[in-house]
Every structure is written in structure tokens, then in C-alpha cells.
Amino acid sequence: MxxxxxxxxxxxxxxxxxxxxxxxxxxxxxxxxxxxxxxxxxxxxxxxxxxxxxxxxxxxxxxxxxxxxxxxxxxxxxxxxxxxxxxxxxxxxxxxxxxxxxxxxxxxxxxxxxxxxxxxxxxxxxxxxxxxxxxxxxxxxxxxxxxxxxxxDADDSEGSRRRVLLIGARVAVLAKLAAALRTIGIGADITHEVGEVHADELRGYGAVAFGRAVTEEERAAVRRSFVRAGVDVAYVDGLAPIVPLLVAQIEHALDRRPVEQRRLTRLVAADGEAGVEVTSPCRVRLTAYRLDRLYRTHAQEVFDGVLEAGRHRIALDAKAVRGESFVVARTSGSVLVEAMAH
Known part of the structure; x- marks a missing residue:
């Protein structure tokens, strides 16, 4: 030895x-x-x-x-x-x-x-x-x-802030998102106003997720409330009213580790391709989500395989990423989300 x-x-x-x-x-x-x-x-x-x-x-x-x-x-x-x-x-x-x-x-x-x-x-x-x-x-x-x-110190302060505050106009989407988050073990609350919420309650959140209909003025007011409470949270701008996509965005926001301690470090989505970077050999799954003209959601797994350490370019099914579409890259310990650029 x-x-x-x-x-x-x-x-x-x-x-x-x-x-x-x-x-x-x-x-x-x-x-x-x-x-x-x-x-x-x-x-x-x-x-x-x-x-x-x-x-x-x-x-x-x-x-x-x-x-x-x-x-x-x-x-x-x-x-x-x-x-x-x-x-x-x-x-x-x-x-x-x-x-x-x-x-x-x-x-x-x-x-x-x-x-x-x-x-x-x-x-x-x-x-x-x-x-x-x-x-x-x-x-x-x-x-x-x-x-x-x-x-x-047996109480992990990071783990105790595994709650998310959801703010948006589409109540039905927020309710489904909150239910999905709770199912996977993340607490979620829905609100439209945080100005009157006590600072101690705000300290329980690790992230705030905004729906697309929330105005910039409303977002700024929420940020000021957290600043006054002395709470550093991650902010998520919801890409689309697609629950699995929003869950992935929130998972990424809750990951506060340094980049060097992650396996999945980069995702680029453009012109029908995904660029992925991993720091060690691991299984990577790519899922494409898109909204059609009637705002119906379509989901398709477009890649599932083990990648070696380094950068990779992966061609995606053209039908899966046409129009308003998004790509989620996932390993067992990391999630990244990008809107497809055309």
C-alpha cells in the first residue's frame, strides 16, 4: 500500500x-x-x-x-x-x-x-x-x-432552503408546477405579493421563479424584498409554461456548487444541434420540448448515451426542435436548460 x-x-x-x-x-x-x-x-x-x-x-x-x-x-x-x-x-x-x-x-x-x-x-x-x-x-x-x-452543526443550512417561491399569472400552471416540485421533494409556494411577507419567511427560500407574464417592475419589487431581508436567492425566468421544463430550470437554479464540482458544465442549443460539455464520463440525456401554434406541448427524448469527458456536438431531430423549442440536458447530478436559437 x-x-x-x-x-x-x-x-x-x-x-x-x-x-x-x-x-x-x-x-x-x-x-x-x-x-x-x-x-x-x-x-x-x-x-x-x-x-x-x-x-x-x-x-x-x-x-x-x-x-x-x-x-x-x-x-x-x-x-x-x-x-x-x-x-x-x-x-x-x-x-x-x-x-x-x-x-x-x-x-x-x-x-x-x-x-x-x-x-x-x-x-x-x-x-x-x-x-x-x-x-x-x-x-x-x-x-x-x-x-x-x-x-x-448537524443541520445543513443549504438543505434547509430547498423551497421555491412561484410568482406568475397562470394559476393553473403554477399549481401543476408546485405539485410536480413537491413530488420530487422540493417545497413550493405560490404568491403574487412578497412585500408584506416577514423576512424570516423569505429566508426559507432558495429560489424564486417568475412566469413570463410577470412584469419587470414586479420582478424588481420582489428582488428588493429579498435584499431588504438579507436573503441571497437564485432567480428563474420561466422559459415557457411547460412544467417539466420549469422543473429543470429550478433544479439548475438550486445547484449552487462551483462549476469544477459538476459533471455537466455547458449546454448550447442552436441550429438543430446541442453542444454539451462534461468533466468526466457519464450518461447524458437530452430532451426537447416545444410549443406548437396552438400552444400545445410536445416532448421528445433526442439523445441518451454515455459521453466521455470533453465537448460534444449532437445533432437533434429537426421536428423536435422546430419553432419555439427548448433543450434540457441531464446527468444524475446536474441539469442545464437552453432555448433553441434558430
């Missing part, structure tokens, strides 16, 4: 929720990812839709127990000293599959080794091991400082 040290840290991450073109729903999950040598460890696991045990919606007692387990203060949850590093974002069933590793102490150091994909109590390292990942040796002081800080 190499004596070289890897750096260890934690950073906010998310599993992007959404309403997909086929009607499926993905639950939104906020969690803390493990940053190893300055890069999210999840990115080393190609196209894995998973979250760490340090999720913001886990009850405080369970969250604390997860942290103490990673610190070696309690027994490992799985046989042979194995810990869940990433698990299913929809449930906690090991049968869905999880990335596990042995966490052990070596003097003052902590070592993560023998990474594997595990679906039962026993694991076959030869068959299901991640042979190119680890082992990682972390300095004890750095490791304990990063995880120990979570015990001092």
Missing part, C-alpha cells in the same frame, strides 16, 4: 430531481460528497446515480450515526468493516446496489480500501471490485476535522 496521502474534504452535492419526458419522476436529494484530492469521489464512478450517506433529508440522529461510523467511533454497518460510500437515491435497500469500502485506522491515519459494488451482505472483490479506485490514505487531523464539523 502506498504511503502517499490523499486529501479529504466534503462539499455540497445534489442528485437532480425532475419530471422526465416519459412521465417518470426522479426525487431531488441534497447530500455531501467526499472530495478526494480536490475532486468529487463520485466522479470516479462512471455514470453512477447515487448519493452519499450524508444526505440533508436524513433524520439528525441517523445523520450523526453515519458520521460517527465514518470516523470509526462505532462498528461498521456491514460485515468485514465495510461502509456504504454511495447508495440508492430512492431508498436505503442494499439490494438496489451500493458502493462500499473498508474504512480502517492505521495509527493516526484513516484508510479507505477495497471499493466494490455490493448488493448483498457478502461481496466478491474479484468480480465486483473497483480495481482502479483507491486505496486512499487520509491524514487523521484533516479527516476528523472535515467530518467532526458535521457533528457540531
Amino acid at each position: 502506498s504511503a502517499a496521502y490523499a486529501t479529504f474534504g466534503l462539499a455540497p452535492a445534489m442528485r437532480a430531481g425532475g419530471v422526465l419526458a416519459n412521465g417518470d419522476v426522479q426525487v431531488h436529494r441534497d447530500f455531501l460528497d467526499f472530495i478526494v484530492d480536490g475532486r468529487p469521489l463520485l466522479f470516479q464512478l462512471s455514470d453512477l446515480d447515487a448519493v452519499s450517506p450524508l444526505a440533508s433529508d436524513v433524520p439528525p440522529a441517523i445523520f450523526t450515526a453515519q458520521v460517527r461510523s465514518l470516523l470509526g467511533e462505532t462498528d461498521a454497518p456491514l460485515p468485514n468493516g465495510r461502509h456504504v460510500i454511495y447508495g440508492c437515491p430512492e431508498c436505503e435497500d442494499l439490494g438496489c446496489g451500493a458502493v462500499t469500502a473498508v474504512i480502517e485506522r492505521d495509527g493516526d491515519d484513516f484508510i479507505w480500501r477495497d471499493f466494490a459494488w455490493q448488493t448483498a451482505e457478502a461481496v466478491d472483490l474479484q468480480l465486483n471490485g473497483y480495481h482502479g479506485i483507491g486505496p486512499f490514505r487520509f491524514q487523521g487531523a484533516q479527516y476528523r476535522t472535515a467530518l467532526g464539523s458535521l457533528l457540531r
